[in-house]
Amino acid sequence: MFEAAEVGSALDKATYKQELPGLRSELLRVQRDIAASGLGPVVIVGGVEGVGKGEVMNTLLEWMDARGVEAHAFGDPTTEEQERPRYWRFWRVLPPRGKMAVLLGSWYTDPIVDRVFGRIDEVSYEREMRRIRDFERMLAFEGVPVIKFWLHVAKAEYEKRLRKARKDPEKQWRISKRTLKFAKRYDDFRPVSEEALRLTSTGVAPWHIVEAQDERYRDYTVATTLVRGLREALEEAGARRAGEEQQVVLPDPPTVNVIRQLDLTQQIPRKEYVRKRNRSQARLGRLVRELHASEHSMILVFEGPDAAGKGGTIRRLTAVMDARFYRVRSVSAPTDEEAAHPYLWRFWRDLPRRGHVTIYDRSWYGRVLVERIEGFAARDDWQRAYAEINEFEAQLGEAGTIVLKFWLAISPEEQLRRFEDRETTPYKQYKLTREDWRNRKKWDAYEAAACDMIERTSTDQAPWILVPAEDKRLARVEVLRAVSKRLSRELT
Amino acid sequence: MFEAAEVGSALDKATYKQELPGLRSELLRVQRDIAASGLGPVVIVGGVEGVGKGEVMNTLLEWMDARGVEAHAFGDPTTEEQERPRYWRFWRVLPPRGKMAVLLGSWYTDPIVDRVFGRIDEVSYEREMRRIRDFERMLAFEGVPVIKFWLHVAKAEYEKRLRKARKDPEKQWRISKRTLKFAKRYDDFRPVSEEALRLTSTGVAPWHIVEAQDERYRDYTVATTLVRGLREALEEAGARRAGEEQQVVLPDPPTVNVIRQLDLTQQIPRKEYVRKRNRSQARLGRLVRELHASEHSMILVFEGPDAAGKGGTIRRLTAVMDARFYRVRSVSAPTDEEAAHPYLWRFWRDLPRRGHVTIYDRSWYGRVLVERIEGFAARDDWQRAYAEINEFEAQLGEAGTIVLKFWLAISPEEQLRRFEDRETTPYKQYKLTREDWRNRKKWDAYEAAACDMIERTSTDQAPWILVPAEDKRLARVEVLRAVSKRLSRELT
Numbered sequence: 001m002f003e004a005a006e007v008g009s010a011l012d013k014a015t016y017k018q019e020l021p022g023l024r025s026e027l028l029r030v031q032r033d034i035a036a037s038g039l040g041p042v043v044i045v046g047g048v049e050g051v052g053k054g055e056v057m058n059t060l061l062e063w064m065d066a067r068g069v070e071a072h073a074f075g076d077p078t079t080e081e082q083e084r085p086r087y088w089r090f091w092r093v094l095p096p097r098g099k100m101a102v103l104l105g106s107w108y109t110d111p112i113v114d115r116v117f118g119r120i121d122e123v124s125y126e127r128e129m130r131r132i133r134d135f136e137r138m139l140a141f142e143g144v145p146v147i148k149f150w151l152h153v154a155k156a157e158y159e160k161r162l163r164k165a166r167k168d169p170e171k172q173w174r175i176s177k178r179t180l181k182f183a184k185r186y187d188d189f190r191p192v193s194e195e196a197l198r199l200t201s202t203g204v205a206p207w208h209i210v211e212a213q214d215e216r217y218r219d220y221t222v223a224t225t226l227v228r229g230l231r232e233a234l235e236e237a238g239a240r241r242a243g244e245e246q247q248v249v250l251p252d253p254p255t256v257n258v259i260r261q262l263d264l265t266q267q268i269p270r271k272e273y274v275r276k277r278n279r280s281q282a283r284l285g286r287l288v289r290e291l292h293a294s295e296h297s298m299i300l301v302f303e304g305p306d307a308a309g310k311g312g313t314i315r316r317l318t319a320v321m322d323a324r325f326y327r328v329r330s331v332s333a334p335t336d337e338e339a340a341h342p343y344l345w346r347f348w349r350d351l352p353r354r355g356h357v358t359i360y361d362r363s364w365y366g367r368v369l370v371e372r373i374e375g376f377a378a379r380d381d382w383q384r385a386y387a388e389i390n391e392f393e394a395q396l397g398e399a400g401t402i403v404l405k406f407w408l409a410i411s412p413e414e415q416l417r418r419f420e421d422r423e424t425t426p427y428k429q430y431k432l433t434r435e436d437w438r439n440r441k442k443w444d445a446y447e448a449a450a451c452d453m454i455e456r457t458s459t460d461q462a463p464w465i466l467v468p469a470e471d472k473r474l475a476r477v478e479v480l481r482a483v484s485k486r487l488s489r490e491l492t
Numbered sequence: 493m494f495e496a497a498e499v500g501s502a503l504d505k506a507t508y509k510q511e512l513p514g515l516r517s518e519l520l521r522v523q524r525d526i527a528a529s530g531l532g533p534v535v536i537v538g539g540v541e542g543v544g545k546g547e548v549m550n551t552l553l554e555w556m557d558a559r560g561v562e563a564h565a566f567g568d569p570t571t572e573e574q575e576r577p578r579y580w581r582f583w584r585v586l587p588p589r590g591k592m593a594v595l596l597g598s599w600y601t602d603p604i605v606d607r608v609f610g611r612i613d614e615v616s617y618e619r620e621m622r623r624i625r626d627f628e629r630m631l632a633f634e635g636v637p638v639i640k641f642w643l644h645v646a647k648a649e650y651e652k653r654l655r656k657a658r659k660d661p662e663k664q665w666r667i668s669k670r671t672l673k674f675a676k677r678y679d680d681f682r683p684v685s686e687e688a689l690r691l692t693s694t695g696v697a698p699w700h701i702v703e704a705q706d707e708r709y710r711d712y713t714v715a716t717t718l719v720r721g722l723r724e725a726l727e728e729a730g731a732r733r734a735g736e737e738q739q740v741v742l743p744d745p746p747t748v749n750v751i752r753q754l755d756l757t758q759q760i761p762r763k764e765y766v767r768k769r770n771r772s773q774a775r776l777g778r779l780v781r782e783l784h785a786s787e788h789s790m791i792l793v794f795e796g797p798d799a800a801g802k803g804g805t806i807r808r809l810t811a812v813m814d815a816r817f818y819r820v821r822s823v824s825a826p827t828d829e830e831a832a833h834p835y836l837w838r839f840w841r842d843l844p845r846r847g848h849v850t851i852y853d854r855s856w857y858g859r860v861l862v863e864r865i866e867g868f869a870a871r872d873d874w875q876r877a878y879a880e881i882n883e884f885e886a887q888l889g890e891a892g893t894i895v896l897k898f899w900l901a902i903s904p905e906e907q908l909r910r911f912e913d914r915e916t917t918p919y920k921q922y923k924l925t926r927e928d929w930r931n932r933k934k935w936d937a938y939e940a941a942a943c944d945m946i947e948r949t950s951t952d953q954a955p956w957i958l959v960p961a962e963d964k965r966l967a968r969v970e971v972l973r974a975v976s977k978r979l980s981r982e983l984t
Contacts, residue, residue, distance in 0.1 A: 025919050032922060054814060061815040066806065067822035067853060071815035078571045104816060173781055289665055314558065322546060323553040323563035324596060330559035336828045361559060427517050430524060 001194045002209065006154040009221075010214035023223055024063050030230045031068050031100070039143050039237055040095040040340070041230060043102045045222075047151035048189050049182040050162055052212050054174060056151065057104050059219045060226070070095065074105035083297075083354045085399035086110065087135070091348040096340035097143060107132055112196055116188045125192075129199040131391070138388050140204040141381065142342035145233035148205060149222055150197060151212035155186055248375035253444065254451035262409050264470035273473040277316065280480035285320035287487040288357070292325050294491060297352040297401045300483065301363045304408030305446065306436045307418040309472045310361050313408065316476045317359065317483065326357040331366060343367060343385070344392055352401070364389055365405075368453045373445050386456040393462040402490050403462040406479055407454065408469035412443050493686045494701065498646040501713075502706035515715055516555050522722045523560050523592070531635050531729055532587040532832070533722060535594045537714075539643030540681050541671040542654050544704050545596050548643065551711045552594055552718070562587065566597035575789075575845045577891035578602065579627070583840040588832035589635060599624055604688055608680045617684075621691040623883070630880050632696040633873065634834035637725035640697060641714055642689060643704035647678055740867035745936065746943035754901050756962040765965040769808065772972035777812035779979040780849070784817050786983060789844040789893045792975065793855045796900030797938065798928045799910040801964045802853050805900065808968045809851065809975065818849040823858060835859060835877070836884055844893070856881055857897075860945045865937050878948040885954040894982050895954040898971055899946065900961035904935050 034041060043060070045053045057071050072093045081089045087107065095101040111128035114120045120128070136146045153161065162183055165171040182189065201207045208225050212218045268276070291298060300317070302310040318326055329350070338346040344364060352358045367385040371377035377385070393403050410418075419440070422432040439446065454464045465482050469475035526533060535552070537545045549563050564585045573581045579599065587593040603620035606612045612620070628638045645653065654675055657663040674681065693699045700717050704710045760768070783790060792809070794802040810818055821842075830838040836856060844850045859877040863869035869877070885895050902910075911932070914924040931938065946956045957974050961967035 028919075054816065057815045058813075062807070062811055065803075066810055066820035066851075067803075070819050073816035080570050080572050102815065170777075285662075311559075315554070318558055319554055321550075323549045323594065324546065324565035327562050328558035359558075427520075 001197060002152050002190065005152040005209050005211035007211065008213060009211045009217050011217040011220050013216065016216040016220060019220065023220065023227070026227050027063050027223060028065060030227050030234075031064055033234055034100060034230060035068055035098045037234055037237060038097050038241075039145060039233060040097045041100050041145045041147060041233060042095065042139070043100065043226060044106045044108070044146060044148040045102060045104055045151065046106065046108055046149065046193075047212065048158070048186065048193070049179040050165070050175065051151045051153055051158065052215070052218065053104050053151060055215070056149070056212075056219060056222055057102050060102055060223065063223060064100075068098070069100040069102060071102045071104065074103075074109065080353070084351050085395040085401070087395060088348060088351060091345060094139075094144060094341055094345060096337060098340075107135065108196060108200075112189070112192055113182075115192045116185055125195075126199065129196060132200050133202055134387070134391055136200070136202065136205040138384070139342060141384060143237065144342060145229070145236075146205040147226060147229040147233075148207045149225070150193070150207050150209045151218065152209055153211065153213045157213050158186060159183070248373070249379070250373070250442075250445045251448040251452060254448050254455075257447070257451055258454055258466060259407070259409050259447055259451060262466055262468045264409065264411055264414075264468050266468055266474055267471045268474045268477060270473070273477065276477045277473075277480065280477060280484060281316070281320045284317070284480055284484045284487070287484055287491065288321050288325075290491050291357070291402075291487060292322065292355040295354055295400050296490060297354055298357045298487070299352065299396065299401055299403050300357070300359045301365070301403070301405040302359070302361055302408065303363065303365050303369065303406070303450070304469065305410060305415055305443070306439055307415050307422070307431075308408035308410050309469050309475055310408055312472060313406075313469075313476050313479050314359050314361060316480060321357060325355060326359065327352075328359045328361060331360060331362040331364075343381075344388065347392070351396070354400070364392070365453060365457075368457075369446065369449050370439075372449050373442055386453070389457055390459055393457075393459065397461040402486060404483060404486055405457075405462060405464050406482070407450065407464055407466050408475055409466060410469050412440070414470050415440065493689060494644050494682065497644040497701045497703035499703065500705060501703045501709050503709040503712050505708065508708040508712060511712065515712065515719070518719050519555050519715060520557055522719050522726075523556055525726055526592060526722060527560055527590045529726055529729060530589050530733075531637060531725055532589045533592050533637045533639060533725060534587065534631070535592065535718060536598045536600070536638060536640040537594060537596055537643065538598065538600055538641065538685075539704065540650070540678065540685070541674040542657070542667065543643045543645055543650065544707070544710065545643055546666060547707070548641070548704075548711060548714055549594050549596050552715065555715060556592075560590070561592040561594060563594045563596065566595075566601065572845070576843050577887040577893070579887060580840060580843060583837060586631075586636060586833055586837060588829060590832075599627065600688060600692075604681070604684055605674075607684045608677055617687075618691065621688060624692050625694055626879070626883055628692070628694065628697040630876070631834060633876060635729065636834060637721070637728075638697040639718060639721040639725075640699045641717070642685070642699050642701045643710065644701055645703065645705050649705050650678060651675070740865070741871070742865070742934075742937045743940040743944060746940050746947075749939070749943055750946055750958065751899070751901050751939055751943060754958055754960045756901065756903055756906075756960050758960055758966055759963045760966045760969065762965070765969065768969045769965075769972065772969060772976060773808070773812045776809070776972055776976045776979075779976055779983065780813050780817075782983050783849070783894075783979060784814065784847040787846055787892050788982060789846055790849045790979070791844065791888065791893055791895045792849070792851045793857070793895070793897040794851070794853055794900065795855065795857050795861065795898070795942070796961065797902060797907055797935070798931055799907050799914070799923075800900035800902050801961050801967055802900055804964060805898075805961075805968050805971050806851055806853060808972060813849060817847060818851060819844075820851045820853060823852060823854040823856075835873075836880065839884070843888070846892070856884070857945060857949075860949075861938065861941050862931075864941050865934055878945070881949055882951055885949075885951065889953045894978060896975060896978055897949075897954060897956050898974070899942065899956055899958050900967055901958060902961050904932070906962050907932065 045056050047053050061069060061071055070093070074089060077089060090103075090107055093101055093103070111120070111125055111132075115125045139146055162175070162179075166175055197207045197209070208222075208229075210218055210221050210225070302314060304310055314328060318328065334346055347364050350358070367377055368382050368389075372382040396403055419432060419436065422428040454466070458464045465479075467475050467478050467482075537548050539545050553561060553563055562585070566581060569581060582599055585593055585595070603612070603617055603624075607617045631638055654667070654671075658667055689699045689701070700714075700721075702710055702713050702717070794806060796802055806820060810820065826838055839856050842850070859869055860874050860881075864874040888895055911924060911928065914920040946958070950956045957971075959967050959970050959974075
């Protein structure tokens with residue numbers, strides 16, 4: 001694979017000098033087109049340590065308008081990064097639409113290094129590569145084309161260059177201990193990198209291998225390839241927008257309606273409720289205190305029809321939690337910064353730290369519920385969301401975040417009773433909006449979408465828990481118990 | 493001062509039970525009014541360790557709608573916090589308009605604790621209190637009313653309660669080593685806290701001392717006082733909006749025009765320029781590499797008329813910097829999240845980490861330049877900005893951030909020449925907008941505002957450097973040299 005990048009490609013000074021002004025103004029031009037587009041491209045500069053990645057990055061930033069592009073290098077994670085899933089630090093630096101980011105070090109670094117040093121096996125390595133493919137495809141769909149360069153030099157040349165750099169006072173500061181340690185493993189890095197490139201060179205994000213022996217050839221090739229890549233991304237985005245299906249197709253009724261199968265007639269008498277609730281709350285209180293001191297964090301997701309009792313149930317949970325450690329997020333329209341990033345960015349940006357709890361009153365599942373039904377998301381977008389959400393929750397799980405998802409189920413008749421109650425009780429009126437009445441008319445569609453969601457996003461690690469909520473008291477006790485049960489399992 | 497909070501105030505159970513429902517719905521009502529307003533209040537719960545601050549915080553969050561309020565406690569700073577000025581962590585948690593935050597621990601904690609343990613002297617302590625007064629006044633003006641509670645119990649009662657808590661399995665987890673260490677110093681904390689309260693009980697943000705012996709009395713008093721405080725803040729905000737002066741008064745010509753005093757006729761021949769630039773860049777490159785490895789960070793601010801050459805000068809600086817360590821920020825309209833916070837929030841949010849450089853192409857000085865001239869900021873707002881900016885830069889300096897501010901000066905005739913050049917050169921046309929021509933008509937007003945700005949915000953630590961930029965080459969060399977000079981002074 002790297003053979004074509006070991007032929008000594010070079011660019012003579014005269015050609016370089018002649019081509020450069022045109023290339024630079026072409027770079028600026030495409031950057032302006034990006035600024036006006038809905039895209040926020042990411043450029044990855046990869047290669048073994050010491051191959052010249054930093055120099056390429058510097059050249060790109062020098063040639064472009066620095067106000068529209070940011071460089072990010074990833075050293076040791078900060079404590080704030082350590083307390084979140086591994087990909088958090090990458091989500092943090094995704095550029096908003098109209099801007100670009102150049103990454104030195106990326107989601108490839110850890111798997112490749114870990115594989116070379118034997119810290120992960122072949123199976124885990126391939127799983128990481130699969131994760132990367134999914135991640136980059138998602139980014140491409142979300143307006144973040146990923147353009148990837150792998151700088152390569154043949155071994156003899158690499159070693160010569162390193163020796164030279166160590167003697168050059170202008171360059172030696174770049175040669176870290178890490179570089180020297182990795183340089184010794186050149187022969188191990190080569191096959192592992194080759195495999196990484198092979199497994200992740202996809203239609204949406206192909207690798208560009210660039211021979212990095214001659215600086216002029218290297219920089220010129222990277223820049224021209226970048227321009228071409230950005231132009232293609234702009235064209236594709238234009239074509240996708242033109243072909244976007246705006247029509248909403250309401251979902252078919254599910255073959256198995258798991259929600260309707262729930263027995264909504266169950267009730268719990270008041271006295272029994274008070275006793276059970278108090279006992280469950282006391283237990284939960286103890287467990288949550290254990291959680292605060294643990295390596296875990298917790299996310300609770302609440303979905304269900306309007307007036308299903310999400311808010312009241314959440315209050316019964318937070319009543320026994322310490323305010324310093326929990327927050328309740330009510331998900332509505334995104335801010336403009338959120339809208340300028342991939343869909344899940346707003347949820348990634350405030351993942352709880354270790355020991356903390358975040359409770360979602362509606363959540364990322366909005367994409368496959370309201371956004372699907374109301375046509376806010378294109379069909380392709382909500383369809384791919386199932387897999388993306390599963391992946392998101394899998395990463396949370398790997399990072400020690402306990403995820404519980406509750407669907408509070410009520411009948412349409414009960415919803416009507418609660419709406420009418422809200423309408424006639426002065427201090428409840430603010431809870432009822434015209435939109436609630438509008439949503440109610442689409443009950444069947446929402447229910448069918450919910451059944452699809454439950455089927456496709458119930459995983460071992462983050463299963464949906466369906467709660468009959470016709471009787472509020474019953475629902476509260478069930479939720480309290482479910483959270484305690486899971487916590488007690490995870491914390492021992 | 494605390495005597496009135498040592499009288500054993502209590503609330504009997506019957507009254508409490510009778511008052512509670514009304515109080516809670518009143519709390520929810522005022523929270524809804526806040527959500528609809530332009531305010532983002534902050535509630536501080538202070539008092540010695542173990543006095544019940546956490547309990548009050550929990551009660552408030554239980555009684556309010558948790559979706560509109562967040563609790564924040566400040567433990568040891570994270571590494572990301574340690575690399576920025578001390579107030580960074582507080583700026584991070586300021587709520588956006590419409591939301592609220594309850595803080596346990598605040599900007600009061602460090603000065604009080606440091607004073608008690610003798611780590612700062614009386615003078616530094618009073619300076620910190622002055623800083624707090626300014627900070628809270630600024631917040632109030634910016635739509636963030638600060639409502640402050642100080643919980644107090646008499647010593648005998650305090651010690652009794654601590655003994656009891658240590659035996660109670662439900663409470664003992666709250667009693668940290670820190671609490672016990674501080675509890676021994678009750679007598680030292682008392683006078684220091686009293687002084688803090690006295691020095692920071694201002695009209696805009698008075699302290700409310702609450703006797704915390706009886707839990708019912710404590711929670712009821714805090715909640716009713718909070719409702720009253722929020723109502724007052726809402727009224728004041730309404731009155732301020734009504735009375736806001738919208739008329740723009742263009743500044744008088746300055747008595748001493750420091751900008752016109754510059755000799756703009758100086759020039760530097762091309763050959764000499766190349767030699768000097770290369771030498772300056774080599775020196776700067778070395779110094780910036782030293783900066784990367786140091787405890788310092790650096791912020792460079794560029795202001796000046798349109799077409800003064802800011803972009804080109806910045807490119808000569810970044811040419812010798814490593815892309816991983818610098819970023820260039822071009823300041824234009826704020827995002828909606830930025831607009832929902834106090835003015836300086838957008839600059840606080842991305843302060844450079846240690847070793848890093850941020851270069852501003854226009855900056856926070858927009859408030860006293862374009863916002864003043866165009867009437868985007870009310871008169872009171874831009875007038876108080878001078879002091880707020882000086883304070884901001886002082887805090888940067890204390891945290892080891894090197895701040896340099898450049899004013900690039902050109903004549904109106906030179907600007908016209910450059911505009912015309914942009915108009916007729918195809919690849920420069922995008923740089924020239926209709927707004928540039930519009931701004932040009934207000935040249936004198938901008939210049940007078942700039943003179944005011946230079947006069948009021950040139951501090952020892954972050955002086956304005958006025959650069960004759962009629963000759964671009966001269967300007968670039970001067971800026972390169974000034975940055976190197978300052979770096980070399982700070983890094984040795």
